[in-house]
Amino acid sequence: RKEVEQDPGPFNVPEGATVAFNCTYSNSASQSFFWYRQDCRKEPKLLMSVYSSGNEDGRFTAQLNRASQYISLLIRDSKLSDSATYLCVVTPYGNNRLAFGKGNQVVVIP
Amino acid sequence: NAGVTQTPKFQVLKTGQSMTLQCAQDMNHNSMYWYRQDPGMGLRLIYYSASEGTTDKGEVPNGYNVSRLNKREFSLRLESAAPSQTSVYFCASTRTGSYEQYFGPGTRLTVT
Numbered sequence: 001r002k003e004v005e006q007d008p009g010p011f012n013v014p015e016g017a018t019v020a021f022n023c024t025y026s027n028s029a030s031q032s033f034f035w036y037r038q039d040c041r042k043e044p045k046l047l048m049s050v051y052s053s054g055n056e057d058g059r060f061t062a063q064l065n066r067a068s069q070y071i072s073l074l075i076r077d078s079k080l081s082d083s084a085t086y087l088c089v090v091t092p093y094g095n096n097r098l099a100f101g102k103g104n105q106v107v108v109i110p
Numbered sequence: 111n112a113g114v115t116q117t118p119k120f121q122v123l124k125t126g127q128s129m130t131l132q133c134a135q136d137m138n139h140n141s142m143y144w145y146r147q148d149p150g151m152g153l154r155l156i157y158y159s160a161s162e163g164t165t166d167k168g169e170v171p172n173g174y175n176v177s178r179l180n181k182r183e184f185s186l187r188l189e190s191a192a193p194s195q196t197s198v199y200f201c202a203s204t205r206t207g208s209y210e211q212y213f214g215p216g217t218r219l220t221v222t
Contacts, residue, residue, distance in 0.1 A: 008150075032209050043200055043213035044153070087153070089209075096141045096160065096204055097168075098211060102152035 001026050003099035006088050010105040013078045020074040021104045023088030031094075033064055033071050036087040038103065044087055047073075078108045112136055114214035116201050122220045123191040131186040131217050133201030140206045142184035143168075144176060146197040147216075153200070159184055161206075191221045 006023040013019040025033075033050035048055065050062040050071050061074040071090075075082055088101035114135045123129060135142065143158040145168075155168030159178040173195060175187045184203075188195060198218050202211040 034209065043215055044211075045213070046210045091209055096206070096209065097143075097155065097158060098209060100153040102150065 002101075003027060003092050004088050004090055004101035006101035006104050008102055008105055010107050012107050012109055013075075013082075015078055015080060015108055015110050017078050018074065018076050019078060019106060020072060021086070022070045022072045023101050023104075024068075024070045025088075025090045025092070025099075026069070027090070027092035028066075028069060029094070030090040030092045030099075032091040033062075034089040034098075035060075035062060035071075035073050036089055036100070038085045038087055040084075044100075047086065073104075075106070078106075080108050080110065082106060083108045114201055114203055114212050116199075116214035116217050118217060119215065120218045122222065123188075124222055125192060127191050128187065128189050129191065130188075131199055131201075131219075132183070133185065133214055134183045135201075135203040135212070136182065137203060137205070137212065138181070139203035139212070140181070141204045142178065143202040143204075143211065144174075144184070144186045145200045145202065146170065146195075147200060148197050156186065156199075191219075193221045195219065196221045 035047040036044040037047040038044040054063045059076045063072045085103035087103045144156040145153045157176040162181045201214040
């Protein structure tokens, strides 16, 4: 069973709309959760951490549901520049190692 | 402050050839990582080094070797390249106690 599962999409989103997607993780011992962003043919970069109480960073909102073992990302008022792949990342190993999902591809359409 | 640098950016090898991918970071990070990324597979960990002088296998280590030359540099070697090793290779680093990994720009490797 994969550590992290994501629906790859693509998620085609009209500019200005809201898009949300989830990922599920298999190891209930995972302590830390993140969303990374990867632009086409570029390296991944940390977008935001995900806290138990949920957190916002501008138009981005991340939620964690430990009981159901999933995290979510919501993007409001989508911009063309939000087009990217969003990687769900968890820490099932108890050290600095990360487990990456395959990513949710978001395409914002004018 | 260059962050994480990787060389080369692109490489084409014939089956059976060897090569070393170089990675260096200037952030004084203790931990360094090598990943490969294939379409539909996501990022998979090949090897990592938690600190200078230590290396450990990740998810897909077969066919690779690594060297943590010093705190700054972590190299990945393919001794006998195979077409299955065609991929994009990313190096990353992080400081001890942090989960924020900083990635290099990647090396696009094709093995024919």
